[in-house]
């Protein structure tokens with residue numbers, strides 16, 4: 635059985651003092667939970683402070699993005715090694731906001747993913763279709779392209795350090811989550827595709843998170859789907875109480 639994995643993507647929210655308040659409250663609320671992998675992804679400016687705070691707890695930390703070099707003249711970028719240095723064990727890559735607003739393409743994400751995996755950081759790799767693509771019946775072809783091109787050149791052993799986050803763009807930040815059936819259908823498609831590309835063992839073991847307007851009210855029903863192994867949560871991760879409720883809904 636795949637251990638559920640729930641991550642909070644704080645996006646461009648929380649100054650250092652606010653980030654500390656949030657993570658301290660979260661630590662208290664989830665301290666007894668060992669059956670779920672819990673990750674917070676604060677903005678870069680709060681990583682060091684939050685990293686100090688979570689030491690010795692059951693909470694792990696991720697970056698929201700990073701670049702594909704260790705160091706150098708890349709103004710405004712952050713390296714995977716810098717994320718590791720402040721306590722991260724994870725990074726998100728390919729979030730739809732990066733794809734949409736910062737023009738991150740499948741092939742660029744593939745280069746980043748391959749580099750990041752060499753550093754030892756684990757990756758939550760996001761995929762998902764827009765509303766127009768869903769309405770034009772393109773969901774599966776979009777997911778196929780994002781996964782085949784994004785994961786191109788990886789070995790089955792690399793997949794041990796990857797989680798796929800299925801995040802339909804139309805459900806992100808809109809309050810309109812995918813139905814449990816829609817999520818299950820997409821997750822099953824992704825798992826079958828991973829099986830075809832990387833073998834049955836990889837398909838069986840890779841966690842697939844759902845993301846898109848996950849809340850305490852819908853978490854239980856979504857996690858009860860066979861191929862939903864956890865969540866990537868935006869808005870509802872900004873309050874310790876609602877994020878903790880979502881985590882608790884994932885305890886098997």
Ligand code: PEP
Pocket residue numbers: 643801805806807808809845846847848866867868869870
């Ligand atoms: C996200 O940005 O990854 C996300 C799922 O956001 P929200 O939960 O706010 O829809």
